[in-house]
Amino acid sequence: MEGTEIVEDEGILRPMKCELNHLTMPDGSAMFMQGDTAVVAGIYGPVEARVQKMMYDKASIEVVYTPIKGPPCVDDRMREQIIKETCEAALIATLHPGTAICINVQELQDSGGLLACTVNAACLALINSGLSMKFMIGAVNCMIEKDSQKLILDPDTTQIQEAKATFTFIFDSSKKDLVSCQTTGRFTEKEFLYSFDKCKEASQCVFQFFRSIVTKYATRI
Amino acid sequence: MRRNLPRSKYQKGIIHPIKYLRDYLERDIRPDGRQFLRVRPMSVNVRSITQADSSSIFKIGNTTVVCGIKAELAEPKVETPDCGYIIPNVELPPLCSPKFRPGPPSDQAQISSKIVETVFLNSGVLDPRNLCISKNKLVWVLYCDLICIDYDGSVMDACVGALMAALKTLTLPEVEHNPDTGAIIVHPSKRLSVPLKGAPVCTTFALFEDQLLIPDPTEEEESLALARLSLVIDGEELCGVYKAGGIPISQEVLMKSLSQSKKRAELVRKLIDTAISST
Structure with a gap:
């Protein structure tokens, strides 16, 4: 595939592949794979906002996530x-007042670390769209084995079944601070901070x- | 005008909300007169709704959440034949805040319900196998309705607190199930409590400029905050760290919020225990 790149970073993370400009209609699009987890993201923006969602001082950001099967459910919300x-944290929304930026994400395959993969895909699509950003956002998923x-970084579906806790951390590229975080399971403070450090690396x-x-x-270009 | 009105809209900072809050924060105090690291007074009341199997009212400052648990008998899910289940539902009616309109549950209500459910499942506070009466045939389903009466910030903390207080006072009637005939006999007079492990406590923090961290924000602080962070603590362990967007936070701030939420968790746990033992 043209424009595909593989990074096998000493087996820390699963190999990542990405293709930009994958779709023709969106202003920015990316197909992103992390191991077997694959996601397509497309950005339209800045476009005209719906009247109810319009904000006079900044762009409103809308995200539509479409799962691979079935209608969107509460988990997808x-x-x-x-x-x-x-994405709102990364984008400079005040540059485009009164408009909307639509981020559409389509799941293609889930083999673990779906949230991290979607965020990374969205970030690449945003870069591709040329919208001004304060920093890039990078998500890393990890788990602690029961x-x-x-600690296993970027586990796949079979590994996750053995997990006692999983973490998804999203960092910013400038200071490497924590933008978003989601966890499952029970864990100690030490385990949490250790995973935080490892994911940061x-x-x-x-x-x-x-x-x-x-x-x-x-x-x- | 009545003298004891909370504060007039003018004073509340409707005109320049951001500057209003910043003026306070620069003087090392919060608009409601609290120090930065102080939390609002909390109160819990249990067994207040007699029609429900168990109930509680949890207040944090003005924020009020009512929880009622209704237990029903049902067939288990096919994939988990020996597990009962709970269905939490957070309602944010238009009564609780001008932010909400009548109609189907808002996105925020759906997300709140989901967070309450994940907190419950991740903490493992109640083993779903304890809700099983007869494998493959009959289990308990706990409908946990959480209704917010007053939406004044840190609603998740109140929801989790109310749910835990209600679960701790939950008693289920003894049920006899005959697997052959399918006959069910319920003994409403013989009620047994459900064994629980631990009690997760959620603490919400708001972040402002220069990584200023304040726990238990009110609604006005929450809406102007640059980022929000929720930590769920159960004893010595954590069972949830949630942050969605906002300004990035450093590890030092994370450590500080961890130690603060531990203190708070101890406080809330004692409060719930006292409320239960005093009724």
């Missing part, structure tokens, strides 16, 4: 909210990958 709030208490790989993708596409 929550995912949409996280993507929306995270028996061995071992791993987020470097994600940002490195984003940069390599941008450079790759920039040379062709």
Whole structure:
């Protein structure tokens, strides 16, 4: 596939693949794969906002997440909210007052770490759309294994079944601080902070990958 | 004009809300007169609704959430034949805040219900197997209705608190089930309480400029905050860290919020225990 890049960073994270300008109609689009988890994201914006959602001082950000099967459910609402709030933190919404920025995400396959994958795809699509951002956002998923208490970065579906706790951290690219966080299961404070540190380190790989993708596409323009 | 009106709209900072709040924060105090790290007074009342199997009212400052649990008998889900289940439902009626309009549940109500459910499941406070009466045939379903009466910030904290207080006072009637005939005999006079493990406590924080962290924000602080963070603590362990967007926070702030929420968790746990033992 043209424009595909694989980063196998010493097996820390599953290999990432990305294709920008995957769709023709959106202002920015990206197909992003992390291991076998795949997502397509498309951005329309700034476009005219619906009257109820219009804000006079900044752009309203709308996120539509479409699952692979069935109608969107309450779980998807929550995912949409996280993507929306995270992208809102990264975007400079005040540059486009009275408009809307629509982020559409379509799940293609879920083999673990879906939330991290959607956020990364949304970020790449935003980069591709050329909207001004304060920083990039990179999401890393990790888990703690039930028996061995071992930390596994970016686990797949079979590994997640053995998890006692899973974490999804979303970092910003400038200060590497925490933008969003979601957890499942029970864990100690030590485990949480350890996972936080490890994911922070791993987020470097994600940002490195984003940069390599941008450079790759920039040379062709 | 009545003297004891809370505060007039003018004073409340309707005209310049951001500057109004910032003026307070610069003087190291919050608009309601609290120090930065102080939480609002809380109160709990249990067994107040007699029609429900268990109930509680949880107040944090003005924020009020009423929880009622209704237990019903049902067939278990096919994938979990020996597990009962709970269905939490957070209602944010138009009464509680001008932000909500009548109609189907808002996105926020749906997300709140989901968070309450995940907190309940992640904490493992109630083993769903304890709700099983007869495998594959009959289990208890707990409908937990959480209704917000007054929406003045940190509603999730109040929801989780109300749910835990109600669960702790929950008693279920003894049920005899004959698997062959399918006959069900309920003994309403013989009621047993449900074994619980721990009690998760949720603490919400609001973040402002220069990584200023304040726990238990009111609605006006919450709406102007640059970021929000919720931590769920159960004893020595955590069972949820939720942050959705807003300004990025550093690890030091995270550590500070952890230690603060631990203190708060202890306080809330004692409060619930006192409320239950005093009734």
